[in-house]
Amino acid sequence: MAETTTFREVMAEIVARITEGPWGPGTLLPGEVELAEEFGVSRTTMNRALREVSEQGFLDRRRKAGTRVRMAPIRQARFEMPVVRAEIEKTGADYRYALVSRAVVVAPDWLRARMGLKARAKVVHLVCLHFADGVAFQLEDRWINASALPQAVEQDFSVVGPNEWLVATVPFSEVEISFLAQAADALMVQHLDHALGDPVFCVERATWWQNAAVTLVTLAHRRGYRMTTRY
Amino acid sequence: MAETTTFREVMAEIVARITEGPWGPGTLLPGEVELAEEFGVSRTTMNRALREVSEQGFLDRRRKAGTRVRMAPIRQARFEMPVVRAEIEKTGADYRYALVSRAVVVAPDWLRARMGLKARAKVVHLVCLHFADGVAFQLEDRWINASALPQAVEQDFSVVGPNEWLVATVPFSEVEISFLAQAADALMVQHLDHALGDPVFCVERATWWQNAAVTLVTLAHRRGYRMTTRY
DNA sequence: CAGTGGTCTAGACCACAAC
DNA sequence: TTGTGGTCTAGACCACTGG
Numbered sequence A, B: 001m002a003e004t005t006t007f008r009e010v011m012a013e014i015v016a017r018i019t020e021g022p023w024g025p026g027t028l029l030p031g032e033v034e035l036a037e038e039f040g041v042s043r044t045t046m047n048r049a050l051r052e053v054s055e056q057g058f059l060d061r062r063r064k065a066g067t068r069v070r071m072a073p074i075r076q077a078r079f080e081m082p083v084v085r086a087e088i089e090k091t092g093a094d095y096r097y098a099l100v101s102r103a104v105v106v107a108p109d110w111l112r113a114r115m116g117l118k119a120r121a122k123v124v125h126l127v128c129l130h131f132a133d134g135v136a137f138q139l140e141d142r143w144i145n146a147s148a149l150p151q152a153v154e155q156d157f158s159v160v161g162p163n164e165w166l167v168a169t170v171p172f173s174e175v176e177i178s179f180l181a182q183a184a185d186a187l188m189v190q191h192l193d194h195a196l197g198d199p200v201f202c203v204e205r206a207t208w209w210q211n212a213a214v215t216l217v218t219l220a221h222r223r224g225y226r227m228t229t230r231y
Numbered sequence C: 001c002a003g004t005g006g007t008c009t010a011g012a013c014c015a016c017a018a019c
Numbered sequence D: 001t002t003g004t005g006g007t008c009t010a011g012a013c014c015a016c017t018g019g
Helices: A007-019 A032-039 A041-057 A084-090 A110-117 A162-169 A184-189 B006-018 B031-040 B043-055 B083-088 B110-115 B163-171 B186-191
Strands: A059-063 A066-069 A075-080 A097-108 A122-132 A135-145 A176-181 A199-209 A213-223 A228-229 B059-062 B066-067 B076-081 B096-106 B122-132 B135-145 B174-183 B201-210 B212-221 B226-230
Touching: A007 A041, A007 B122, A032 A041, A041 A059, A084 A097, A084 A122, A110 A135, A110 A213, A135 A162, A135 A176, A135 A184, A162 A213, A176 B174, A199 A228, A199 B201, B006 B043, B006 B135, B043 B059, B076 B226, B083 B122, B083 B135, B096 B226, B110 B135, B110 B212, B135 B163, B135 B186, B163 B212, B201 B226
Parallel strands: none
Antiparallel strands: A059 A066, A075 B076, A097 A122, A122 A135, A135 A213, A176 A199, A176 B201, A176 B226, A199 A213, A199 B174, A228 B174, B059 B066, B096 B122, B122 B135, B135 B212, B174 B201, B201 B212
């Protein structure tokens, strides 16, 4: 190949052989040692190349069984979930935040079930708006578990949004994200550019930390919003 | 740590130090050499551990600048986009496929613009249904560029769905995926369990191969469908 | 049981970017 | 200029798993 063959070049060649060359779906590849020899690289390098191609979903690797080209590549979409502020400012638009309402209440039943809270658990309920160039971009409907995060009760979220406050307060957590289509309800109609019943693209995110539910949020987007990615 | 310290153990410890321990957001970590020494592993192993933690979005690594804990972890959602058949069968349900309509036509203007086709380009237009346990699960509305894929014109898609045919025919490609909410149109009302105007969760996928548009597909899902992932 | 991938090591050179 | 991560090598042992 070249004077110094890097694992990236090896990867490119492997992908080429899969997509254009002789290694059609289902092909059993030669072993790492043999391939390393053919490419003139060390087995370490060949291993890394194969591993990364495998992570891209093209290959299925198993000990003893060998490396096989997947019948259908595992197509995986990767979405970065930026803080809204970053998402908006990246487009060059001005970002503005507003708190619509804030209340400390006893968790309703559906929420208790959804978050796994104890009976009569207290939660902070927040509704916020995120604007791009003065136009409402996203409506945030958030519940925070006051037992897990007592500081949230005393936080006044009028200046700093709960999202930014949370990422700075809770170090990390397990997250479940869902994308769904919802019919616009009264709150969405009031704050976003929707008519009642319009299809709204929503992201729902539930967060745990050390097995305790921290927060559940629904992000409703303005008309025509799409979440897009390439690969 | 243990007798043999693996890079996974090192990773776990690094993540722990970030999330619970002394390495708060913004911290500059010691260099690889120093860390390797502290953990009693080779630099190669430490490098891999740091690289993978970095890929998870916790760390920002730059030559000369060093390794720094991100202020806010890059939260990224990864969705596997299985073939519908696999998605349905994984739930234990029976899968059934049906072709609703098939036509070879001149591409309408909006499609030419969207896919970048020449004037009067021919396309194959397919509408298909995917059933789970006899209930319509997904409505597939697909356009295939006949110039890029002449074989598609003669394919009769009554038994094998276009998705499965395509993954077996076109090796790989660049893909753009969008998630969006759409109002149910007549076709969706007819085939899915929707009323006119209902919010429908749709996935739109455009595919290119060697800079030529191959196919554009919209997948409309049944009521209440969510696309979910954890991390 | 034996073959294949998974991983670790020690040492080396290099490329990039901050100072 | 120089420190830091990026990568390659050669060799070795190990773990899983298919036959």
